[in-house]
Amino acid sequence: MTHRVRLPRKVVERPIRQVVKRLAMALFVLAATAFIVWVDRDGYHDNAGDGVDFLDSLYYATVTLSTTGYGDITPVSDAARLTNIFGQRFVRCATATLQLGYVARLIVMRRSPSLSFPSQGSV
Template identity: 70%
Template sequence: MGPGDAVDGRVFHVKLPGHDAMARRADELVVPTRVMLPRRVVDGPARQVGKRLLMALLVLATTVLIVWLDRGGYNDNADGKVDLLDAIYYATVTLSTTGYGDITPYSDGARLINVVLVTPLRVLFLIILVGTTLEVLTERTREDFRLKRWRSNLRDHTVVVGFGTKGRSAILTLCTTGL
Protein backbone atom coordinates (compact mmCIF):
# COMPACT_ATOMS: atom_id res chain seq x y z
CA MET A 1 0.00 0.00 0.00
CA GLY A 2 1.47 3.39 -0.99
CA PRO A 3 0.76 6.91 0.11
CA GLY A 4 -2.67 8.13 -0.92
CA ASP A 5 -3.97 4.61 -1.75
CA ALA A 6 -7.67 4.02 -1.18
CA VAL A 7 -8.88 1.02 0.79
CA ASP A 8 -12.62 0.46 1.17
CA GLY A 9 -13.27 4.00 -0.09
CA ARG A 10 -11.00 5.58 2.53
CA VAL A 11 -7.73 7.32 1.67
CA PHE A 12 -4.78 6.54 3.89
CA HIS A 13 -1.72 8.76 4.02
CA VAL A 14 1.41 6.95 5.00
CA LYS A 15 4.30 9.03 6.28
CA LEU A 16 7.48 7.92 4.58
CA PRO A 17 10.97 8.81 5.89
CA GLY A 18 11.60 11.25 3.04
CA HIS A 19 8.50 13.33 3.83
CA ASP A 20 10.19 15.12 6.76
CA ALA A 21 13.05 16.16 4.50
CA MET A 22 10.58 17.31 1.83
CA ALA A 23 8.62 19.30 4.40
CA ARG A 24 11.79 20.98 5.65
CA ARG A 25 12.81 21.77 2.08
CA ALA A 26 9.35 23.17 1.30
CA ASP A 27 9.58 25.19 4.52
CA GLU A 28 12.78 26.80 3.22
CA LEU A 29 11.09 27.66 -0.08
CA VAL A 30 8.13 29.35 1.56
CA VAL A 31 8.32 33.09 1.05
CA PRO A 32 6.33 34.75 3.79
CA THR A 33 4.00 37.51 2.71
CA ARG A 34 3.15 40.33 5.02
CA VAL A 35 -0.41 41.34 5.64
CA MET A 36 -0.68 44.99 6.58
CA LEU A 37 -3.22 45.47 9.31
CA PRO A 38 -4.61 48.87 10.25
CA ARG A 39 -1.68 50.66 11.87
CA ARG A 40 -3.06 52.76 14.65
CA VAL A 41 -4.25 51.65 18.02
CA VAL A 42 -6.44 54.44 19.27
CA ASP A 43 -7.31 55.16 22.87
CA GLY A 44 -10.98 55.31 23.69
CA PRO A 45 -12.70 58.71 23.75
CA ALA A 46 -12.80 58.84 27.56
CA ARG A 47 -9.05 58.22 27.77
CA GLN A 48 -8.33 60.86 25.12
CA VAL A 49 -10.46 63.42 26.93
CA GLY A 50 -8.78 62.48 30.21
CA LYS A 51 -5.30 63.04 28.75
CA ARG A 52 -6.28 66.40 27.30
CA LEU A 53 -8.00 67.46 30.51
CA LEU A 54 -4.81 66.64 32.38
CA MET A 55 -2.81 68.75 29.89
CA ALA A 56 -5.28 71.64 30.28
CA LEU A 57 -5.02 71.44 34.08
CA LEU A 58 -1.23 71.45 33.78
CA VAL A 59 -1.40 74.61 31.65
CA LEU A 60 -3.77 76.17 34.20
CA ALA A 61 -1.49 75.25 37.11
CA THR A 62 1.53 76.68 35.26
CA THR A 63 -0.33 79.93 34.66
CA VAL A 64 -1.40 80.12 38.32
CA LEU A 65 2.22 79.60 39.37
CA ILE A 66 3.47 82.33 37.02
CA VAL A 67 0.86 84.83 38.28
CA TRP A 68 1.46 83.84 41.92
CA LEU A 69 5.23 84.27 41.64
CA ASP A 70 4.77 87.71 40.04
CA ARG A 71 1.76 88.73 42.15
CA GLY A 72 3.43 92.01 43.12
CA GLY A 73 3.04 93.19 39.53
CA TYR A 74 -0.73 92.61 39.50
CA ASN A 75 -3.50 94.76 40.92
CA ASP A 76 -6.81 93.51 42.29
CA ASN A 77 -9.46 96.23 42.00
CA ALA A 78 -11.21 94.92 45.14
CA ASP A 79 -8.40 95.13 47.71
CA GLY A 80 -5.23 95.95 45.76
CA LYS A 81 -3.30 92.76 46.51
CA VAL A 82 -3.32 89.41 44.72
CA ASP A 83 -3.53 86.26 46.84
CA LEU A 84 -3.55 82.60 45.72
CA LEU A 85 -7.29 82.57 45.07
CA ASP A 86 -6.92 85.73 42.96
CA ALA A 87 -4.08 84.06 41.00
CA ILE A 88 -6.27 81.00 40.32
CA TYR A 89 -9.18 83.25 39.35
CA TYR A 90 -7.02 85.42 37.07
CA ALA A 91 -5.45 82.37 35.38
CA THR A 92 -8.86 80.79 34.77
CA VAL A 93 -10.43 84.00 33.45
CA THR A 94 -7.38 84.72 31.28
CA LEU A 95 -7.04 81.21 29.80
CA SER A 96 -10.73 81.07 28.98
CA THR A 97 -10.31 84.47 27.23
CA THR A 98 -13.13 85.94 29.33
CA GLY A 99 -10.99 88.70 30.88
CA TYR A 100 -13.20 90.73 33.23
CA GLY A 101 -10.46 93.27 33.96
CA ASP A 102 -10.84 93.19 37.74
CA ILE A 103 -7.29 91.81 38.16
CA THR A 104 -4.77 93.36 35.81
CA PRO A 105 -1.01 93.35 35.34
CA TYR A 106 0.13 96.91 36.02
CA SER A 107 3.93 96.66 36.27
CA ASP A 108 6.10 96.42 33.15
CA GLY A 109 7.48 93.06 34.34
CA ALA A 110 4.00 91.60 34.86
CA ARG A 111 2.89 92.82 31.44
CA LEU A 112 5.99 91.37 29.79
CA ILE A 113 5.46 88.02 31.54
CA ASN A 114 1.84 88.16 30.43
CA VAL A 115 2.86 88.68 26.81
CA VAL A 116 5.74 86.17 26.79
CA LEU A 117 4.33 83.37 28.96
CA VAL A 118 0.62 83.73 29.74
CA THR A 119 -0.57 84.50 26.20
CA PRO A 120 1.18 81.43 24.68
CA LEU A 121 -0.29 79.35 27.52
CA ARG A 122 -3.72 80.78 26.66
CA VAL A 123 -3.26 79.74 23.03
CA LEU A 124 -2.07 76.27 24.11
CA PHE A 125 -5.08 75.95 26.41
CA LEU A 126 -7.47 76.78 23.55
CA ILE A 127 -5.66 74.39 21.21
CA ILE A 128 -6.09 71.62 23.77
CA LEU A 129 -9.81 72.34 24.14
CA VAL A 130 -10.50 72.63 20.42
CA GLY A 131 -8.24 69.67 19.66
CA THR A 132 -10.07 67.51 22.19
CA THR A 133 -13.41 68.37 20.66
CA LEU A 134 -12.25 67.64 17.13
CA GLU A 135 -10.41 64.47 18.15
CA VAL A 136 -13.40 62.99 19.94
CA LEU A 137 -15.76 63.86 17.11
CA THR A 138 -13.61 62.60 14.24
CA GLU A 139 -11.33 59.80 15.50
CA ARG A 140 -13.96 57.07 15.55
CA THR A 141 -15.06 57.98 12.03
CA ARG A 142 -11.48 57.94 10.72
CA GLU A 143 -10.78 54.57 12.35
CA ASP A 144 -13.95 53.06 10.88
CA PHE A 145 -13.00 54.44 7.45
CA ARG A 146 -9.47 52.99 7.66
CA LEU A 147 -10.79 49.58 8.71
CA LYS A 148 -13.41 49.50 5.93
CA ARG A 149 -10.81 50.54 3.34
CA TRP A 150 -8.42 47.82 4.58
CA ARG A 151 -11.17 45.21 4.42
CA SER A 152 -12.23 46.26 0.92
CA ASN A 153 -8.62 46.11 -0.36
CA LEU A 154 -8.02 42.66 1.12
CA ARG A 155 -8.32 40.08 -1.68
CA ASP A 156 -7.31 36.47 -2.27
CA HIS A 157 -6.19 35.65 1.22
CA THR A 158 -6.36 32.66 3.49
CA VAL A 159 -6.48 32.82 7.26
CA VAL A 160 -4.80 30.00 9.15
CA VAL A 161 -5.68 30.06 12.81
CA GLY A 162 -2.94 28.54 14.93
CA PHE A 163 0.60 27.98 13.77
CA GLY A 164 1.28 24.70 15.53
CA THR A 165 2.04 21.41 13.83
CA LYS A 166 -1.20 21.31 11.85
CA GLY A 167 -1.17 25.00 10.99
CA ARG A 168 2.40 24.75 9.75
CA SER A 169 1.47 21.73 7.65
CA ALA A 170 -1.57 23.57 6.28
CA ILE A 171 0.53 26.58 5.30
CA LEU A 172 3.13 24.36 3.62
CA THR A 173 0.41 22.59 1.68
CA LEU A 174 -1.15 25.89 0.62
CA CYS A 175 2.22 27.28 -0.47
CA THR A 176 3.35 24.19 -2.35
CA THR A 177 0.03 23.95 -4.20
CA GLY A 178 0.25 27.61 -5.18
CA LEU A 179 -2.76 28.90 -3.27
Protein backbone atom coordinates in the same frame (compact mmCIF):
# COMPACT_ATOMS: atom_id res chain seq x y z
CA MET B 1 -8.24 46.63 -12.23
CA THR B 2 -8.69 48.63 -9.03
CA HIS B 3 -7.38 47.62 -5.66
CA ARG B 4 -8.58 48.83 -2.36
CA VAL B 5 -5.83 50.23 -0.15
CA ARG B 6 -6.04 49.34 3.52
CA LEU B 7 -4.24 51.55 5.96
CA PRO B 8 -2.82 49.95 9.07
CA ARG B 9 -4.96 50.51 12.13
CA LYS B 10 -3.41 51.46 15.41
CA VAL B 11 -4.96 50.70 18.72
CA VAL B 12 -6.69 53.84 19.95
CA GLU B 13 -6.84 54.61 23.63
CA ARG B 14 -10.20 54.47 25.29
CA PRO B 15 -12.02 57.82 25.07
CA ILE B 16 -12.21 58.22 28.84
CA ARG B 17 -8.43 57.88 29.07
CA GLN B 18 -7.95 60.54 26.38
CA VAL B 19 -10.32 62.89 28.23
CA VAL B 20 -8.51 62.30 31.54
CA LYS B 21 -5.14 63.03 29.89
CA ARG B 22 -6.41 66.26 28.36
CA LEU B 23 -8.02 67.30 31.64
CA ALA B 24 -4.76 66.62 33.49
CA MET B 25 -2.85 68.73 30.94
CA ALA B 26 -5.36 71.57 31.28
CA LEU B 27 -5.16 71.49 35.09
CA PHE B 28 -1.36 71.48 34.93
CA VAL B 29 -1.35 74.54 32.63
CA LEU B 30 -3.84 76.29 34.92
CA ALA B 31 -1.80 75.51 38.05
CA ALA B 32 1.46 76.59 36.38
CA THR B 33 -0.10 79.87 35.21
CA ALA B 34 -1.57 80.54 38.65
CA PHE B 35 1.82 79.85 40.25
CA ILE B 36 3.59 82.25 37.85
CA VAL B 37 1.03 84.98 38.63
CA TRP B 38 1.34 84.32 42.36
CA VAL B 39 5.15 84.54 42.25
CA ASP B 40 4.83 87.95 40.56
CA ARG B 41 1.78 89.00 42.63
CA ASP B 42 3.26 92.43 43.35
CA GLY B 43 3.04 93.14 39.61
CA TYR B 44 -0.76 92.76 39.62
CA HIS B 45 -3.47 95.07 40.93
CA ASP B 46 -6.76 93.86 42.37
CA ASN B 47 -9.58 96.41 42.04
CA ALA B 48 -10.96 95.24 45.40
CA GLY B 49 -7.96 96.92 46.98
CA ASP B 50 -6.56 93.75 48.50
CA GLY B 51 -3.27 92.20 47.54
CA VAL B 52 -3.24 89.30 45.12
CA ASP B 53 -3.16 86.01 47.06
CA PHE B 54 -3.02 82.49 45.60
CA LEU B 55 -6.81 82.25 45.20
CA ASP B 56 -6.76 85.54 43.27
CA SER B 57 -3.92 84.15 41.15
CA LEU B 58 -5.92 81.02 40.39
CA TYR B 59 -8.97 83.12 39.57
CA TYR B 60 -6.93 85.43 37.31
CA ALA B 61 -5.32 82.47 35.53
CA THR B 62 -8.72 80.85 34.93
CA VAL B 63 -10.31 84.03 33.62
CA THR B 64 -7.31 84.95 31.49
CA LEU B 65 -6.76 81.50 29.97
CA SER B 66 -10.45 81.28 29.09
CA THR B 67 -10.03 84.62 27.24
CA THR B 68 -12.82 86.20 29.29
CA GLY B 69 -10.69 88.85 31.02
CA TYR B 70 -13.01 90.77 33.35
CA GLY B 71 -10.37 93.38 34.21
CA ASP B 72 -10.79 93.19 37.98
CA ILE B 73 -7.20 91.95 38.36
CA THR B 74 -4.76 93.57 35.98
CA PRO B 75 -1.01 93.38 35.35
CA VAL B 76 0.62 96.70 36.26
CA SER B 77 4.35 96.00 36.22
CA ASP B 78 6.37 95.52 33.04
CA ALA B 79 7.30 91.98 34.08
CA ALA B 80 3.65 91.03 34.66
CA ARG B 81 2.62 92.52 31.32
CA LEU B 82 5.42 90.72 29.47
CA THR B 83 4.47 87.46 31.17
CA ASN B 84 0.90 88.00 30.07
CA ILE B 85 1.84 88.86 26.49
CA PHE B 86 4.38 86.14 25.84
CA GLY B 87 3.37 83.47 28.32
CA GLN B 88 -0.38 83.39 28.73
CA ARG B 89 -1.21 84.49 25.18
CA PHE B 90 1.04 81.74 23.81
CA VAL B 91 -0.65 79.16 26.05
CA ARG B 92 -4.09 80.36 24.91
CA CYS B 93 -3.13 80.11 21.23
CA ALA B 94 -1.56 76.68 21.71
CA THR B 95 -4.60 75.43 23.62
CA ALA B 96 -6.99 76.73 20.98
CA THR B 97 -4.91 75.10 18.24
CA LEU B 98 -4.95 71.76 20.05
CA GLN B 99 -8.69 71.99 20.62
CA LEU B 100 -9.38 72.82 16.98
CA GLY B 101 -7.12 69.97 15.86
CA TYR B 102 -8.92 67.54 18.13
CA VAL B 103 -12.34 68.64 16.87
CA ALA B 104 -11.18 68.41 13.25
CA ARG B 105 -9.84 64.93 13.92
CA LEU B 106 -13.18 63.85 15.40
CA ILE B 107 -15.07 65.23 12.40
CA VAL B 108 -12.80 63.44 9.93
CA MET B 109 -13.02 60.19 11.90
CA ARG B 110 -16.83 60.37 11.94
CA ARG B 111 -17.04 61.04 8.21
CA SER B 112 -14.35 58.53 7.20
CA PRO B 113 -14.22 55.75 9.79
CA SER B 114 -11.82 53.75 7.60
CA LEU B 115 -9.04 56.32 8.15
CA SER B 116 -6.52 55.63 10.85
CA PHE B 117 -4.83 58.27 13.00
CA PRO B 118 -2.06 57.98 15.55
CA SER B 119 -3.56 57.29 18.94
CA GLN B 120 -1.84 60.13 20.80
CA GLY B 121 0.68 62.88 20.38
CA SER B 122 -0.42 64.47 17.12
CA VAL B 123 -3.42 66.19 18.66
